[in-house]
Amino acid sequence: MRVLAMGCHPDDLEILCYGTLAKLAKRGDDVIISTIANGSMGDMVIPPKELAKIRHREATAAAKVIGAQEYIGVGIDDLALNPEDDEQIRRVTEVIRYARPDFIICHGADGYLDYHSDHNYAAEMTFTASFNATIPHYETKSPVHPVIAPLYYMHPTGPRPDFYITDYVDITDTLELKLEAFACHKSQFSWLGEHIGDSSLLDDVRDQARVHGKSCRCQYAEAFQRCTQAYRMTANRLLP
Ligand SMILES: [Zn+2]
Numbered sequence: 001m002r003v004l005a006m007g008c009h010p011d012d013l014e015i016l017c018y019g020t021l022a023k024l025a026k027r028g029d030d031v032i033i034s035t036i037a038n039g040s041m042g043d044m045v046i047p048p049k050e051l052a053k054i055r056h057r058e059a060t061a062a063a064k065v066i067g068a069q070e071y072i073g074v075g076i077d078d079l080a081l082n083p084e085d086d087e088q089i090r091r092v093t094e095v096i097r098y099a100r101p102d103f104i105i106c107h108g109a110d111g112y113l114d115y116h117s118d119h120n121y122a123a124e125m126t127f128t129a130s131f132n133a134t135i136p137h138y139e140t141k142s143p144v145h146p147v148i149a150p151l152y153y154m155h156p157t158g159p160r161p162d163f164y165i166t167d168y169v170d171i172t173d174t175l176e177l178k179l180e181a182f183a184c185h186k187s188q189f190s191w192l193g194e195h196i197g198d199s200s201l202l203d204d205v206r207d208q209a210r211v212h213g214k215s216c217r218c219q220y221a222e223a224f225q226r227c228t229q230a231y232r233m234t235a236n237r238l239l240p
Helices: 012-026 048-065 086-099 117-132 175-182 186-195 201-215
Strands: 002-007 030-037 070-076 103-106 151-154 167-170 221-226
Touching (some): 002 012, 002 086, 002 117, 012 151, 012 167, 012 175, 030 048, 030 086, 048 070, 048 175, 048 186, 070 086, 103 117, 117 151, 167 201, 186 201, 201 221
Parallel strands (some): 002 030, 103 151
Antiparallel strands (some): 151 221, 167 221
């Protein structure tokens, strides 16, 4: 199978679904990783353009840790994501067509808002682009994608009782790879400490996996909500 993980900023996927992606890669699936935003605003001091390059390198290194095929940065500046901007939607659509996914893991969930507006815009953009990718007269470089891709929305950071979980993935055997991949994002450890006062990120990521694990009776897990819109469902389980 081919799987596209479409995140917002470099590091979001590592926090929310990399255990699952590592497991998919281990079972022999082609895993393509992409982020819509370039992470340019994620530091107190480093200028945005310079930081975007650093974060691209960090995301590329993280993708290698779990054996993903490729990391593709869509490259839109942080805080500039706009689901109404057709040029941006085409850029996301092109990545989806290039990746040819059987399903997509992304931000979102019906009627749900995450703490960072970029995440919400990324969710909407992925939904729109994954439909547009199937429209023959909506032109981008790569050929039209034949499938309206099933979507799995990642459970966000923190306890969110309003996020309805439909699927868990047992990541007990890939947790260490997930943490190793997340640790590639060295630039973010001081930023998140200074900006949101969180100085124990690796522990937090492990703790969230433990909480999800308790809910589904394994040691560590990641949680998802399956998109139930028309034509997004299949009769098979796609997650590992
Ligand atoms: Zn983010």
